[in-house]
Amino acid sequence: MYSKDGENYFIVDAHVALWDARPENQLNIHGKQFIDCFYDYHRNLSPESELWPYEEYLYYGGERLMKDLFVEGYVDHAIFQPARLGAFYRNGFGQTEEAFALTQQHPDKLTYNHSWDPRYEQKGLDQLRRDAERFQLKGVKLYTAEWKGDSRGYKLDDPWTYRYLEACQELGINNVHVHKGPTIRPLDRDAFDVADVDKAATTFPEMNFVVEHCGLPRLEDFCWIATQEPNVHAGLAVAMPFIHSRPRYFAQIIGELLYWLDEDRIQFSSDYALWTPRWLIERFVDFQIPEDMTEYEPITLAQKKKILGLNAAAMYDIEVPAELGVAEPAVA
Amino acid sequence: MRTATREQAVRDQAVREQALREQAARAALDTVFDPELDEPITDLGFVRAVTVTSEGALTVRLRLPTSFCSPNFAYLMASDSKDALTALPWTREVVVLLDDHHDSDLINRGLAADAGYRGTFGAEAEKDLEELRLTFRRKAHTAAMERALTLVLRADPDLTEEALYDVVLGDLPDTATSGALLRRREALGLGVAPTDPVLVDEDGRRYPPGEIPLRLRFARAVRVSIDGNAHFCRGLLRTRYPQSGADQSPRAGEPVPTGELVPGGQPIPGGERVPAEELVSGRELLHLTAPPKENVS
Incomplete structure (x- = not known):
């Protein structure tokens, strides 16, 4: 849960991973190219204070994941979305057994x-x-x-x-x-x-x-x-970090999504460990469509709450404490 | 000492010749576009090096923002580069190399053998990449049309979106944005007469006035998408190759037309190119007439 200015937000991070891209797990050059591409995304779109050393980025393990998401990251529930990439990594990119074991240890916090x-x-x-x-x-x-x-x-x-x-x-x-x-x-x-x-x-x-x-x-x-x-x-995997590096572009993405879809069909995600959720959530709660972008309506508090967690919670039947909902429930 | 002077003069002439050829090669590469981003590969910083030997052998190295940029677009840019360079009157041996891509070996082999798209990708290729090219020409046109019409709407606050139905090319101001639209129309085979309507679909047909707000809205989404991708790809290239920033020209509302950017290839010590906008003063005017861009943040 994240709280600011008297408002409480239930947070579902709808796209996280537990990957292993260490050299011993790389099958070929493409394994290195793939994680280097991720690392460049990370370096290009993160605030300087949130940059990880390359070695940690290759593999961070379950303990760090739990800390980044649930201790420091305000996340109430996270959903593993693994990519196998069997042609690039010996034991796959997403670590099935490790992620599933974590899910079994923390069924209230994780979905696999x-x-x-x-x-x-x-x-x-x-x-x-x-x-x-x-x-x-x-x-x-x-x-x-x-x-x-x-x-x-x-x-x-x-x-x-x-x-x-x-x-x-x-x-x-x-x-x-x-x-x-x-x-x-x-x-x-x-x-x-x-x-x-x-x-x-x-x-x-x-x-x-x-x-x-x-x-x-x-x-x-x-x-x-x-x-x-x-x-x-x-x-919103990959789209979220633009909130830092290119906030006006982020506003256009959100503006377009809210116009073409509706507020019930947009889900927050950090795409962890491409980025960590803490700063993304803080920035999103503070975010507003710039006034000069008259083509978009301002984003409302209820919309932010739905995007940050209520929409994905509805889709995955994740229980939301009554006081954290919005007057009009999300319909997924 | 007259002989030595003459030898010096011959050497100077050879150096000048090589520099001119390198410049001509870069000008030829200005005509090669990234189809997705609708910009010349030179402005994007995708040209890593151009070398011409005294015998006239030309080697161009290309680089992309990630190893995992789509291989079909990577191939298109590399093979278009080879075509543009081979068309120069003085080139004999032209080598185009794509660096650091997951398909570098495959694409470089295919280019060296002039194997074409199907020869390069074998079983993964079905027919050709012409439909892909057309799809992105259409998107480029849609975005250019939106830029031009948004300026029309901003210039006349009383004009309704539905009234854009009647706007014809002759109504557009003589700006770079309008010029860019005309070039996108030509690329699609659409009319460019002053009496031709501006707001049209990919086949040049007008939308019914009732549909216009939705169509304009969609055109805006296309423009937001292309511009956003262009900024992201440029940023990723700079992250991957820190020195590439010096090779990038700021993204204007539209690319500079072919032929106007010739001085952009002045070689400077160290082989880095002076960014085109520092040499072409007209470039600044293009920036001023382009629609407001996102703030650099």
Whole structure:
């Protein structure tokens, strides 16, 4: 919980990771390139006081995660959204066993989402059923630019993806977090295009599709589909830290999202450990749309509360103390 | 000592020749755009080095903001660079190298062999990248149209958004923003006559007046997205290559048209290029006429 000026905010960090990118876990040069890319994001968008040394950034472990999120970070509940990256890291990038063990130790604080890849076809589908039971899954994280053999990406409207989504629906895994990356098959297409999310969201109207980093770098395409599909949501991973480095751009992102979607379909996330939640939450509570941006309405207190936690809490059935809600409940 | 003087003169001439060729190579690269960011790769700081040997062999090294920039766009910029450089009358051997990318080996091999997109990416390639290019030309046009029409609205507070239906190209002021729109229209094959309507879709069709506020709103989202990406990518490049900041030109409301930026490639000691805006005074005017940009923060 975060409190300021007599207001209390229930915080759900909807996208966190426990990764291991140390050299001994890197399979090849791409493992190093990938974490270096993350580290440059971190260096480019963080305030100087929040910069991590590179060594710590490679691997930080569960203890530090608990401290950064729940002791120092005001977070009430966080959701693991792991990326496997099996082509880059020996034991994967997201550390399944470590993250799941933490979740079991702190079930009130952590939710573990797992990932799947439709290109494993029937074998992966069988695995998904076992994973759903073991992890008690409510959600999955899909990184569409995962490399596998000679394919470096898949789409949400591929036939096998639909079979996996059908299985998810049957298993009660209703929250699908979609993370678009730079590669797709075939490479003729724009890998960041979200048209496939549109199709999947239409086909599976009872499931929620949370598009991470709110479709960036294709904010406009995301807004266009989200305005038409009520089950498409915006995750603020990557978008949040612009609040420091480019506050006017951040205002435009929030302004566009509030215009095209609505305040019930936007979820805060630090994208930990890309960034830590503490400073992001403090800045967001202080944030306002600049007065000269007359094309956007000012952001309200209720909107901030929903974005910071109530929306994701509603989606994941996370209990919110009565006094921390808003008069009009979030509807996810 | 006359012989020595003559030798010196020949050497000086050779050095001048090389400098001019390097300058010409950079001017050729000014015509290569990042399709996503709608800016020349030179202004973005993506050109890491240009070297010309006395025999006329030309090598260009490119760098990008991350190892994981989309490989299809990376390939487009690298192959467009090779095409632009090969078209220079004096070039014989042209080598374009993309540095530090996850597909550097693949792309550099493909470029060296002139293998084309399909030859480079093999099974991952289906047809070509023309549709991808077209998609981003359309986005660039939409953003340019929004910039121009926002200026029209700001200049006349009584004008309603619906009334933009009647605004034609001839109504636009003679500014860089209007010029940029005309070039984006030409790139899409849309009309550029003074009587042609401004607010049109990708095929040049007008929207019904009732739809205009929504269409304008969407065009703004496109512009916000492109501008935001451009600033982020520029920042990431500077984080990754701290010395690259000196090579970047500030993002204007629109890129400087081809041919007006020729002096931008003056070589200076150490091989770093003088940022174009320090040499081209007209560049400042472009900044003034561009729509208000986000504050540098």
